[in-house]
Structures are given as structure tokens and as C-alpha cells.
Amino acid sequence: MPTPRVTMSKIRHTLQLLHSGKLSQRQIGTSLGISKSTVSEIASYARVAGLDWNAAQALSDAELQGRLYRPAVARQSRHLEPDYATLHIELKRPGVTLQLLWEEYQAQHQGQAYKYSAFCEKYQQWAQRLRRSMRQTHEAGDKLFVDYAGQTVPMVDAATGEITQAQVFVAVLGASNYTYACATPAQKAADWVACIIATLEFIGGVPRLLVPDQPRALMIRPDRYEPTSHRLLDELSHHYGLAVLPARPAKPRDKPKVEVAVQVVERWILARLRHQQFFSLAALNKAIAALLQELNQRPFKKLPGCRASAFASLDRPLLGPLPATRMAIARFKPARVNIDYHVELDGHYYSAPHRLVGRRVELRITATTLEVLEGQARVAVHALSPHRGAHSTAPEHMPPSHRAHLQWTPDKLITWAEGIGAATAAVVRWQMERRAHPEQGYRSCLGLMRLGREYGHERLEAACARAQSIRAPNYKSVASILQCGLDQRPIDAPLPTQTSLPLHANLRGPDYYH
Known part of the structure; x- marks a missing residue:
């Protein structure tokens, strides 16, 4: 195409002066106010098109422009474009690099493959067109991101009509975006842990890392560098062999996956439930589960497959196994061992080793058991009893003298x-x-x-x-x-008796009364 500053009239005038042959290209350019190179370019285009001044005079401006500046014929590339979406998915597998993918691409398309530098540059250009959260590379089976949504769901008490707000938990796997969601009555430590356990059972395995936020329910002392986690979260980590890597406080970029997943759940699940009324948590979770299945089956817009298929091919094969038993969710309560070497809970008394009398301990309470913890060590365990005022006493907790009595x-x-x-x-x-x-x-x-x-x-x-x-x-x-x-002595033998009282100053004797 001609330079915008060169009008068709100047192009015609240039062809006329070139045809006359009286001026050099430099002189023509100076005369018309254009550069010598532009004059040379017009002359070259006319020569290629087979146009002279006489032929140009018979053409309209549009025809003349079409003859001079024909559309460039795209040169057939000898390179075969890689499947960038497949490359993006393969990069999520452990140990897979662009160097390895390029070598496989080159071996498959010998003679038609890009050089390594062009291969990397073209992939990066393709990846930049994705959303930022999608551009991050997450290894398969590596991280599970968890958080609570800001949006809640109203719950109506059928008996009283009271309305409470159910909290919505969201979890997402980094590589496949496989998503889980459920509702809980609150955001306490037990709610967090119960939802994480439900997520692990939903995906059927254990990833390497758990990435939560740092809410007070999970972190006794939130900190950017060394947060102190809740006792229940530590138990979850030990029971499932799951390392916990909390995101830094007020740093949503540490967990963009779950930030996006929360938005997706709010738009594709909670928004669809906005006209429904729920009278129980079970009914709400049933509705969420149905829409969750549909969400995980929705096709990706820029990648092949869906969340469910990506999970089956990427994350599922690399998840660790679930333990044989489900972790019992416990609550913890501080207590002091009384002088009778018992601790009290809800009016019932449970024994602890007598050496702990007067010491502070921690009670771990589940639905069926009570454990007495001294630091990290469990020193006593009892079946939980509903009988107020009664005692549960283990013989080994008693002092030796009491134990002998008990036998x-x-x-x-x-x-x-x-x-x-x-x-x-x-x-x-x-x-x-x-x-x-x-x-x-x-x-x-x-x-x-x-x-x-x-x-x-x-x-x-x-x-x-x-x-x-x-x-x-x-x-x-x-x-x-x-x-x-x-x-x-024989039983029938008389016992020795004293016939007279001993002399003593405090004894009055019979004469005293006469």
C-alpha cells in the first residue's frame, strides 16, 4: 500500500514526470515534496505492473491503485504449528518442560518444525492470550486450594421462621481446576476440617499440598513467615499425610486458583439457587452437588476437554491414597486435674494419672471419646459418658494405695x-x-x-x-x-478384773459423798 502522505494525484504526477525522462528521481521527489525512495518505489511498482503513463491516464484512481499495489500473496510457511493447548496441558505434568516438548515436536515433524527459540516464543505468545490465572503452571496432583465464598445462602428454620446464613466452602485442584463446593453452618475450625475431609473423599485421594488462607479458625497466630496452625489442622495434616502451606495474609495472588473458583461457584451455582428456599443444610448441599457435577462437565473455552476430563488425566493418577479410616473431628478444651486426679467435662469426671494433680492439661473430645493430653502426649482416654455426677476411673491412674483398695x-x-x-x-x-x-x-x-x-x-x-x-x-x-x-486365752476363761481402784489424787472415793 502507498504511504498515506502520497496522494493519487502525486502518484499520477510522478508517473508523468518519469515518462518525460527530463528529471532525475531526486529532482522529481524535490519537485513534488516526496522522498527519492518514494519515487523509486512508485517507478518499481509501475514497472512490475507493466504500466506506463499512457495506460495510467485511462485508469481511475481505484483501478490505478489496484494495478500498482496488488495484495501481497501470503507465502506458504514450511513450518507446522504445534498444538499449543496440548502443550499447555502437558506442561502441568511433573518433570515436563518446553525443551522436552520441543524435542518431541521436532521428532514428529522433521523438516517442518520451528527452531527451539521460535517454538518457545510462539507458545508464550499463545499463553499470554489466556487469563492470568490460567497462565500459571501447576503440577498435576500437587496443590489443593481451599477458601470460603463471600456470598452466603439464606436458611429458614421451618419451626421458628428464623433465617440464618449458610457459608459456602470451595476447593479446587491446581492442574485440572476440578472443583468441589458444599455448605456449612459456620466457618469454625471443625467446619473447615470437615469440608477438607469431604473434598479429599470427593476427589478420591490426597494431593501433596493444601493451600488455605490464614483465618483465625485455622491459625492460632497468623503470620507471613511462620504461622501457628490450629491443633485440629495439625491432626488433619498428620492423619492424611498432607503438607499445609498457608497463603500469606492479604495476598490473594498466592491462591488465584481458588479466587477464580469462588467466582465460578458464585456465578454458576449460587446464582442459579437464588430463587430457591432451603429449610435444611442437607437440602442445600444436595442442590449444590447436582450443579457441581454440571460445572465440572462444562467444556473449557480455550483448552480441550473439561474439568472432569482434565482431573481424570492429570490429577487423579498422581494423588496419594486416602487412609484406611476417616479422621474423627475433635474439639479441644483446657482443663486442670483436680486433687482427686479427675478432670470434669459436662458434669462427668474422668481420671488422669495421679502425678498430674494440679497440672493444666488439654481435653480432646470427639463424638465417642475423651482424651487427656499433656502437651502432645496422650496420657488418658475414656469413652464419653452422658451421666452427670458419675466417675470414669482407670485403675492405672490411681496411687498405689487407692489401687490396692480398688482391687x-x-x-x-x-x-x-x-x-x-x-x-x-x-x-x-x-x-x-x-x-x-x-x-x-x-x-x-x-x-x-x-x-x-x-x-x-x-x-x-x-x-x-x-x-x-x-x-x-x-x-x-x-x-x-x-x-x-x-x-x-480360752474364750470361757474369766478376763482379769481390777478389784480396787488405784490411788490417785483426782479420785474422790466413797468418803467424799458422806
Whole structure:
């Protein structure tokens, strides 16, 4: 095409002066106010088109321009263009580089392949036409991004009519954009962890990294460099073998995948549910699940396939296996071990090792169990009990003296006493029968056992027989009889009596009353 500053009249005048042959190209250019190179260019175009001044005079401006400046014939390229969309997907596989893809492309199209530098440049130009979030390269099976949407869904209590706002959790895999969403009543630590577990079960495996934000529910102390995570998030990481890499606070560029996924869920799922009314979380999640399946099946606009097909070919083969059991979601509560080596929860008392009396511990509570944690170590575990005022006591938590007491029952004590003799058994039975609770007689019976070890079973049996004869079958009487040696006297023998009172200044005597 001619330079815009060169009008058709100047082109005709140039052809006329060239035809006359009286002026040089430089002189013609100076005369018409154009450059010598422009004059040379017009002369060249006329020569190629086979036009002289006489032929040009018979043509209109449009015809003359069409003859001089014919459209350039595109030169057939000898290079074959790569499949850039396929290259973009292949780059997400671990270890795949542009160098490797170029070598494969060159081997497939020998003689028609671009050089490596042109290959890379053309791919980068193609990739720049994608959205920025799509231009980032994520390895397959590597990262799972999670967040909560800003938009909520109204929930109506059918009984009271009260309206609450359900929170919407969103998760997305980096390589395939495979998306998961569900609703929860709040954004507490238990809600976060329950949703992450549901996501892992939805995708059927475990990626290498979990990338959450740093909400207070998950981070005890948010920090750009060394955030301190919640105890429950640590348990999730250990149970599933999943490393946690929190995004920096107020840095959405650290997790653009889930930022885009949240927008997609809000536009393609929540917007479609805006006219529906939900009375339960289960009904809401059922509606979300149906639309979620449709979302993952929607074809990509600039890439082949859809989220589901990309997940099946990229992420799914590289996910780690799920553990054999699902992690139980727990809540944690600080407590102090009382002097009776028990901790209290909801009115029930659970034992802890007696060495922890007065110490602060942490309770880990699930739907079925209560665990006592000292630092990171579990020192006690009990089945959760609904009985208020009752005790759950493990024998190994008791001091040795209490443990010895606990080992005995009324039947065992009576059996022991019968092994010594009828009198001893009668005294033990008396201890059990005369108490409001048999346990109250345990200590007296244990005292009788000590006397048996000290004086022998034969003397203990004799002492118990004498205690019965004087109607005092208790521990103190038996101990006094053994100390005084009265067990060695016949029961029918009179006991020594004192016939006269000893002289003493505090005794008045019978004369005092006369």
C-alpha cells in the first residue's frame, strides 16, 4: 500500500514526470515534496505492473491503485504449528518442560518444525492470550486450594421462621481446576476440617499440598513467615499425610486458583439457587452437588476437554491414597486435674494419672471419646459418658494405695476370710452388712488382712472368735485382743478384773459423798 502522505494525484504526477525522462528521481521527489525512495518505489511498482503513463491516464484512481499495489500473496510457511493447548496441558505434568516438548515436536515433524527459540516464543505468545490465572503452571496432583465464598445462602428454620446464613466452602485442584463446593453452618475450625475431609473423599485421594488462607479458625497466630496452625489442622495434616502451606495474609495472588473458583461457584451455582428456599443444610448441599457435577462437565473455552476430563488425566493418577479410616473431628478444651486426679467435662469426671494433680492439661473430645493430653502426649482416654455426677476411673491412674483398695470386692474379701476360718469370715461379713455401702468396710477388712500377716492366720481367727464373744466384731477390738494376747486365752476363761481402784489424787472415793 502507498504511504498515506502520497496522494493519487502525486502518484499520477510522478508517473508523468518519469515518462518525460527530463528529471532525475531526486529532482522529481524535490519537485513534488516526496522522498527519492518514494519515487523509486512508485517507478518499481509501475514497472512490475507493466504500466506506463499512457495506460495510467485511462485508469481511475481505484483501478490505478489496484494495478500498482496488488495484495501481497501470503507465502506458504514450511513450518507446522504445534498444538499449543496440548502443550499447555502437558506442561502441568511433573518433570515436563518446553525443551522436552520441543524435542518431541521436532521428532514428529522433521523438516517442518520451528527452531527451539521460535517454538518457545510462539507458545508464550499463545499463553499470554489466556487469563492470568490460567497462565500459571501447576503440577498435576500437587496443590489443593481451599477458601470460603463471600456470598452466603439464606436458611429458614421451618419451626421458628428464623433465617440464618449458610457459608459456602470451595476447593479446587491446581492442574485440572476440578472443583468441589458444599455448605456449612459456620466457618469454625471443625467446619473447615470437615469440608477438607469431604473434598479429599470427593476427589478420591490426597494431593501433596493444601493451600488455605490464614483465618483465625485455622491459625492460632497468623503470620507471613511462620504461622501457628490450629491443633485440629495439625491432626488433619498428620492423619492424611498432607503438607499445609498457608497463603500469606492479604495476598490473594498466592491462591488465584481458588479466587477464580469462588467466582465460578458464585456465578454458576449460587446464582442459579437464588430463587430457591432451603429449610435444611442437607437440602442445600444436595442442590449444590447436582450443579457441581454440571460445572465440572462444562467444556473449557480455550483448552480441550473439561474439568472432569482434565482431573481424570492429570490429577487423579498422581494423588496419594486416602487412609484406611476417616479422621474423627475433635474439639479441644483446657482443663486442670483436680486433687482427686479427675478432670470434669459436662458434669462427668474422668481420671488422669495421679502425678498430674494440679497440672493444666488439654481435653480432646470427639463424638465417642475423651482424651487427656499433656502437651502432645496422650496420657488418658475414656469413652464419653452422658451421666452427670458419675466417675470414669482407670485403675492405672490411681496411687498405689487407692489401687490396692480398688482391687477388692465384698465377694473377694469374704472368700479370703473363709480361707482363714469361720470367725474371721463372720467378722468380715459384719463389716459389709453393718455399713450403708459395702465399700465403707473395705478399709477395716484390709486392716484385718494386715493383722493376719503380722500375727498369723491362726491368732487372727482366735482373736475374731473372742471379738464375737464380746459382741465387738470390729477391727479395733480384734487389734486390741491381739496386742494384749487375749486371743491365746480360752474364750470361757474369766478376763482379769481390777478389784480396787488405784490411788490417785483426782479420785474422790466413797468418803467424799458422806
